[in-house]
Amino acid sequence: MWVGADAEGQGKSMAAPAQQINFTDDKISRLIMRLAIPTIIGLSINALQQFVNAIFVGTLGAQAIAAVSMTLPIVVLLTAVGQGIGVGTASFVSRNLGAGNSLEASRGATLALALAVPIGGTITVALLLHLREFLAMLGASPTIMPAALEYASTLLFGYTLMLLNVVNGFIVRAEGNTRFSMWTMITAFALNTVLDPIFIFLLDLGVRGAALATLLSQIAAIGVYIAYFLKKRGIVRIRTSYITLSVDRIKQIAAIGAPATITSILSAVAFMLLYRAAAPFGDDSVAAVGIAVRLLTIGALPIVGFCIGSQTVLGFSWGAQDFARVEKAAKFMLSVTVxxxxxxxxxxxxFARPMVSLFSDSENVTEIAVPTCVAFHFFFGLFGVQYVVITLLQSLGRVRLSAVVSLARQGYLFIPAILLFPAIWGFNGLLASQALAELVAGLVALFVMLGQIDDLKGMRTRSVGDRVEGKKLT
Incomplete structure (x- = not known):
């Protein structure tokens, strides 16, 4: 099936995209890489945007950068909501496109965007009403609080737009146009980079200027996505007439999206607990853990981007009941990520020592950071297995197993370990917490993956048998 054939008015197919993506391309590795590489670039650009913001704000002094850093848990919380809605919507859209039901895919996408508006508005109002208390709970001191309030309140006014952009990105990627999503992210990044020095220095708006630059870049991105849907660049149509509060659609989107949201929130909690556990061992230990975490993030980002970009192939093939193709795609993804x-x-x-030296020139920090980096990355080879399995389960709509695997690494395995092990074994206990959580989560994912491959083989065999039986009957 060419997702691009003119199908307006032809039953369930309904609409036609401008892009030509052959989701049945026999060379599945080529198809996956074509979809995944732009996603990796887009996510990398998004991460780079935070880095550039930090550089500009850092020139305003320690209090300014501390104020912006203090709002990071808020940003993680807000992003987690968008990722949850986006992941659930992407799974819904790709599975329905694979089944040839682009009308249902469009209705689900439209419903997700419609729900994002009141959800974003409610969260914005709730946080604005209690922002001072929330920042105080995060540890904002009286000297940091004014700048933190200024930055966070300005950013929150644009949160609904940010939420819509995240969901739009997942919808566009779910129909195969990962390049468009990538270029939208690059456009927003370029605009933000240009506006940062203008608002911060030229207009003398300080940290509020950094927030305004981010806000305007998000407005530009939403404008690009609106043009995309108005010009019918993809197969999904966004129309107000498709907005119906279907309980079944909401359940399907929420069931897949909720574990993704919870996982993101747990990641933020896990990092907070990790730094808190390192604090009693001194500032050098905190710095060392921070360096190890940065390296982990650098390694994880390409894997996450690759899997998000590949999700469309899994969901589309599953919707088309092409179980052999699902198996083949999953095995290729596993090979690449592992x-x-x-x-x-x-x-x-x-090369832990030279890598650590890029982040710190302190000998004490280096001596602690080197073994920390080694311990944190000892079982990182299993992270590729974990994320492929999570993506596969999300694409197939398997809710419970998805929750079991996605909540393991930073949730029910890591949190008890980080609360218990450092109290028993000191800093070595902290290192063991991360390593053990990675190991066990990876083994859980591997066990689930083997089960899914067996299931797919069984479904493929039954599907072939049914086709043979059908030919005999005819």
Whole structure:
């Protein structure tokens, strides 16, 4: 099936995209890479945007950068909501497109965007009403509080737009146009980079200027997505007439999206607990853990981007009941991510000292950071397995297993360990917490993956048998 054939008015197919993506391309590795690479670039650009913001704000002094850093948990919380809605919507859209039901895919996408508006508005109002208390709970001191309030309140006014942009990105990627999503992110990043120095320095708006630059870049991005849907660049149509509060659609989107949201929130909680556990061992230990976490993030980002970009192939093939193709795609994804994660972990462990020196010139920090990086990356080779399995389960709509795997690494495995082990074994207990959580989560994912492959083989065999039986009857 060419997702691009003119199907307006032809039953369930309904609409036609401008882009030509052959989701039945026999060369599945080529298809996956075509979809995944732009997603990796887009996510990397998004991460780079936070880095550039920090550089400009850092010139305003320690209090300014501390104020912006203090709002990071708020940003993580807000992003988690968008990712949850986006992941659930992407799974719904890709599965329905694979089944040839683009009308239902459009209705689900429209419903998700319609729900994002009141959800974003409610969260914005709730946070604005209690922003001072929330920042105080995060540890904002009286000297940091004014700048933190200024930055966070300005940013919150644009949260609904940010939420819509996240969901739009997942919808566009779900129909295969990952390049458009990538260029939209690049456009927003470029605009933000240009506006930061203008608002911060030229207009003398300080941290509020940084927030305004981000806000305007989000407005530009939403404008690009509106043009995309108005010009019918993809197969999904966004129309007000499709807005119906279907309980079944909401349940399907929420069931897949909720674990993704909870996982993101747990990641923020896990990092907070990790730094808190390191604090009693001194500032050098906190810095060392921070360096190890940065390297982990650098390694995880390409894997996450690769899997998000590949999700469309899994969901589309599952919707089309092409179980052999689902199996083939999952195995290719597993091969790529495992090779990358093992190579990255080996690289970090082999060159931990020179890598640490890029972040700190302190000898004390280096001596602590080197073994910390080694411990944190010892089982990182299993991270590729974890994320492929999570993506596969989300694409197939398997809610409970998705929750079991996605909540393991930073949730029910890591949190008890980080609360218990450092109290028993000191800093070595902190290192063991991360390593053990990575190991067990990876083994859980591997066990689930083997089960899913067996299931797919069984469904493929039954599907072939049914076709043969059908031919005999005719």
């Amino acid at each position: 090779q990358f994660s093992i190579s990255f972990s080996a690289l970090v462990m082999a």
